[in-house]
Amino acid sequence: MYLQHLQLHQFRNYAGQSVEFAAPKTILVGANAQGKSNLLEAVELLSTLKSHRTSRDRDLVQEGSAAAQITAALQRDSGPLDLTLTLRANGRRTLSVNSETVRRHLDFLGHINMVQFSSLDLDLVRGGPGTRRNWLDTVLIQLEPVYAYLWQQYQQVLKQRNAFLKQRRAHPERPPDAAQLPLWDQQLASMGARVIQRRYRMLKRLAPLAQKWHHTISGQQEQLVLAYAPNITHDPEQPDHLYGEFLAQIEARAGAEYHQGITLTGPHRDEVDLLINETPARQYGSQGQQRTLVLALKLAELQLIEEIIGEPPLLLLDDVLAELDLNRQNQLLAAIQERFQTLITTTHLGAFEAKWLDSAQVLTVEKGQIQL
Template sequence: MRLYLAALQLESFRNYDSLSIRFSPGLNVLHGDNAQGKTNLLEAIHFLATGKSHRTSRDQDLIQEGKDALRARAEVVRKTGSIDLELQYGHETRKQLKINGIPERKIARLVGSLAAVLFSPDDLQLLKGPPSGRRRFLDLELSQISQNYLHHLMTYNRLLAQRNTLLKQPVVDEGLMAVYDEQLVESGAQLIVRRAEAVRRLSPIAARYHEMLSDGREGLRLAYQSQGADEGGQPDLLETADRLRRALTRVRHEERRRQVTLVGPHRDDLAIWVAGRDARLYASQGQQRTAVLALKLAELQFMTEEIGEAPLLLLDDVASELDPHRRHYLLAAVQEGVQSFITCTDLDDLMVRQWPAEHRLFRVRSGTVNLDEKGLA
């Protein structure tokens, strides 16, 4: 089973003035020159799935230049029925969510409507880039399958910001600090336990994909690295909270000196080993591509298992970044009962002959999207 996006409407979103479009439940190819709006379209889908853009943390950037507010609306088909999802956001108004026409107070209520795995050229930096990218990879995946996780993540981030502000005061209020510490430990332990469990499950799935992609030559292993968890073990909530509490006590003086919170899930990392070596340090270009692809395919499978339906697969110009062998595996995933959206400037990169019958080809040109009736034939 898969969930799918049947229709999308945009108003004043990036370079889309007004757009209304219906998609294939199978493959959707978005073809056009550079800077026409292909990525903006995937960004809109990601925005509806997660409440956030995948490439900016500044929501204002999404509003069309010269306009006051944007609107994005999706018709999502799930096995339980269809869902009408709407997000509005303005320079003067905060983000507003409606599900089936009913306003929801919390954006976190988005979880459970639309889910997506996005793969863009930036992801190729996942291995060699800073740990924040790898934490984000885990957070995005878990936030989309669990409202509870998203709730803890938002709580943790808020507490962390408050605690860091407190640490910067000339005189630290010890009573308040003790309260923050306890709350931070509580939500932090939740994040660590959920992330570590997800990594434990992702590891063998990613290893399987990796083995296929490297013709069985190289093994891949993932581990969650945290001061609050045993590497590889299955952490227990109380034990993790205890560890975190002890770690906070240990770094107490150092934190006062540096005026920032030094332990917790915001400092953790996802370790990736390829052929027994730390890929974050040693992976070659080719090894990085293979490992990232294996991670993304594993994410898709893991989310499918968790949600009970395959999420959307959004591929932003990645086919051109991969060699034919890796591309073949990626495109095979596209055909296995997943609704996918692929942007490209050159259709030849997509190995058109292998495409399933259930597809639509769209031409994207300066903020307009037109269905090409001939399709990929």
């Protein structure tokens, strides 16, 4: 997979910009707040239709404009491909593949596979469970585009069930029709079980890869445990029982849900356990240990996506080298080599060895303009 061309129009601080990627490694250098991360964000949107920086399209459209557009040309083993994403400040998105408009997100997802690593990813260890769930779901969308649909359907059912619970709590004198709740329970369990099964299956494949990378980067001094901790207690090796277990635990928490007015059961409350030498990394890991853990996760992502998709994904490194010491930088750069097309942002070139600079395309970013 090779990203050949990217064009931005009224996107973030880019009024109009065209970029040709002429080398496997592209280094975007410039001061902060000039637009380096915005370019990587555009690639992320083409890959996952999500941004880790905002959930609102109007934040992506340049101020004073009605719409923004991202266009990319790439080469895959299956042939050339063109993608266009149009974002509107007050309206629906438009998606097109090879100049043909597609209505379903499923028909757009999966064309660009990427792994993004930024300083914000340290929140995978330091942050709350929601951060780790979002990471899990982003990887899954890369591997199974249909997962985006499943998760969206689950979220819709969850929203409607929560609205029912809140109405019942707010108006006990005239509660909504009680017959509705079992229907929401069944839909929640049906969609939620499919989400849980996919999360479990993916982490089962990712965990040994991350453990191997972590063992290597730590100099064989530390052991990583990466484990899925679903909100539904069940035997993951018996998925046929999951739906029944889901309904049983909804019933067991019915009293608490009645008093709190929210859904307490389901994958929206899952956790991913990260342990270093049997100690929770979030609570006790040093900054160095946390950086090692996140680097191991990202290298495992690269490896897993390449194994499953059959092509190396793009790697987006957003000002991350400054967060890594020399040993971890060398581990990362050695793992990348020439196998992965890599886009790197940095405020200075001092972190790169001469051989890297000689083989890389270096672009300067200043006030939404990119120059060679």
